[in-house]
Amino acid sequence: MAQSSDHRSPGTSQNTSLSTRLSATLYRRPLLALALLLGPPLLWLGLVYLGSLLALLVQGFFYIDDYTGQVVRKLSLRSYAQLLQPANLDIFLRTSAMALAVTLAAAMLAFPLAYYMARYAPGRVRGLLYLGVILPLWSSYIVRVYSWKLILAKEGIISWVVSHVGAGGLLERILALPLIGGPSLSFSALGMFLVFLYIWLPYMVLPIQAALERVPRSLLEASADLGARPSRTFRSVVLPLAFPGVVAGSIFTFSLTLGDFIIPGTIGNSSLFIGQAVLRQQGTAGNVPLAAAMTVVPMLIMAVYLWGARRLGAFDAL
């Protein structure tokens, strides 16, 4: 596109007449225009992204030769079969349990905030609250994880507060519990849970808030007119209508927890999560086929999750 000649009226120079003719061609052939617009992004996402996903799926059907340690490029189910080893099943179970716990807690923590934003907050406050939710969603993932390393440290803020209110014994007893405990908060499943909750919470707030915003005022008034107390209206009208929002948010919190390897690697104890196992297989172990097969697991779990959400009727209400 010529810059300076654009100011002249069309058809006064050779330059514009070329672009006019080109423009006319594009106008007469909307399909060509569409292809020109759609071509580059489609090529990029289709070739680079979907192509890579395909390469990943194919690699999962390769396997490592036990003697040479080389990748054998023949189709086989050997790498997928390895997924069924008890140690690996353990990893999948542990990760799914964490994802479920994080999702439930996020829904409980997010709901009041979303409800306040959608129903009570006056315009200006609402804008600020919205900003307060999207800011942590878009920014500084790694720094936000790091902040919890500082907070959960043995000599950090939580220990300081706990000892000042005289609850040190309680914290020690919680950390002594099997499964969720550990030597200190920053090396325990409980600490990891808190960090996951903190990092993915905004993804839960926004869809719930969006769902609540769409609840018509008249429905609430009708419910009150028909004699329902506010608590009954909340249970029978607001909650069912907000549920699709909760499900939409849970898809994010669940899926993102399943695939994360930074948080279990920095906050947790030594027990592996799916993301770490994938990283280890493709990195130090050099078993890219097994890593690829393992990546399919969170995708499969998500597929089952979405199917279950659909069975619950969550999508019908959307």
Add this chain to the structure above:
Amino acid sequence: MRSSAPEKAPAALVGAAVGALLFLHLPLLVVIGYAFTTDSATLSFPPPGLTLHWFAVAWGRNDLWQAFGLSLRIAAVSTLMALILGTLAALAVVRGRFFGRETITLLVILPIALPGIVTGIALRSALSMFGLGFSFWTIVIGHATFCIVTVYNNVAARLRRTGRSQIEASMDLGANVFQTFRYVVMPAIATALLAGGMLAFSLSFDEVIVTTFTAGQQSTLPIWILDQLTRPRDRPVTNVTALLVIAVTTIPILLAHRLTRDGESDR
């Protein structure tokens, strides 16, 4: 569900909402505070004293400057690519009518909805399949892919709001497609482009999961921090670096929010 007359919220609800909001924001204040501590060996709280010393130390660190420069360059190039690809996709999907429009939207969102590790290892296995080595561009490819969505969403939302009439008027008055794009469409979507671009920049600047798989031995600023998380060597310098990352990613998001706040969603 908005009421015309302001209604009083139950105290318990306000308390829970404020609690969730504090939970979302206090931790970053902690990072800011730790950047000034005089304690260099442990993470003790409260800090024994306050100092600006570590800013000077961080300023003199060559590895930090290199990582910072690499992250800036990657974010700039990825943002540029996302701007081009995202705008094209938005123009096609909003203006055109064709089979599979919904699929395009899904395709654009997928890289950010799937866990980063899927995108990361997928790109990694494609690279290894074709025998390509790691470089600046392998990182950019990954970042541009998941940044497209921010530009796409902002531009598509703006195009839906502006409608077709101005464009038709421009064409009726004799402007060709390119002139219409330059003088009618561009001014209409300019702030949406800026907002989408800034979100893309923030997203790229502190991305660490996909980068782990496409960087090889190169160290971006987030990778540098991740390295310090797993093997802490320079705690005080890490605190200062964390503060830097907060500033570089937060400011563009605040600006983007200002540009789009007239009732338009950012996602």
